Amino acid sequence: MKMKKFLISLTAAIITAAAAAMTAMSAFAEDAAQTTESTKNNASAGSALLSLILPLGIMFALLYFIAIKPQKKRDREMKAMQESLQVGDEIVTGGGIVGMIVRTGDDMVVIETGGAKHKLCIKTWAITQNITAEERMKEARAAAGAKKSESAGLAAAKLSDDDEPEEIIDDTAVEKEHKSSKKKK
Numbered sequence: 001m002k003m004k005k006f007l008i009s010l011t012a013a014i015i016t017a018a019a020a021a022m023t024a025m026s027a028f029a030e031d032a033a034q035t036t037e038s039t040k041n042n043a044s045a046g047s048a049l050l051s052l053i054l055p056l057g058i059m060f061a062l063l064y065f066i067a068i069k070p071q072k073k074r075d076r077e078m079k080a081m082q083e084s085l086q087v088g089d090e091i092v093t094g095g096g097i098v099g100m101i102v103r104t105g106d107d108m109v110v111i112e113t114g115g116a117k118h119k120l121c122i123k124t125w126a127i128t129q130n131i132t133a134e135e136r137m138k139e140a141r142a143a144a145g146a147k148k149s150e151s152a153g154l155a156a157a158k159l160s161d162d163d164e165p166e167e168i169i170d171d172t173a174v175e176k177e178h179k180s181s182k183k184k185k
Contacts, residue, residue, distance in 0.1 A: 012062050019055030081133065082124045085109060092129040093122060 091102045099111030110121050
């Protein structure tokens, strides 16, 4: 994730530097164009306008993909989380209040907080985190990971079993046999 942000920042810096270079080149081109005829000057003004619009368009596109689009994604995820609240979920509000949902309504929920089980009525938009849902997701991921590692472990065990001989020697039988041979001597 950090590498992705670094690459995005690096790309933005390179594009900004390229836009600045284009602007500087167009400024020098305008100085050269002023010494030529007035018809050529009009054509140069059109290219200067294009050289201003192009960097602005590139910067707006970068702003959209770096700031606006990820924020919209977070907003959609937050709204989905707030709509999927259930009785019994442990939640955290924007103000840091932790509680368990006792009752849900259209746009309000009632939560219990603290050891004395105080009840608070809050709006759903104030809920920023659903701890219970996050724990369920972690357990599901862990179960899926354990299932994958178990199947990989079984495959490895099967491979190691194939290498071992079929006959298994019992250690206790070997010890008894060794003791009986000592007694005979």
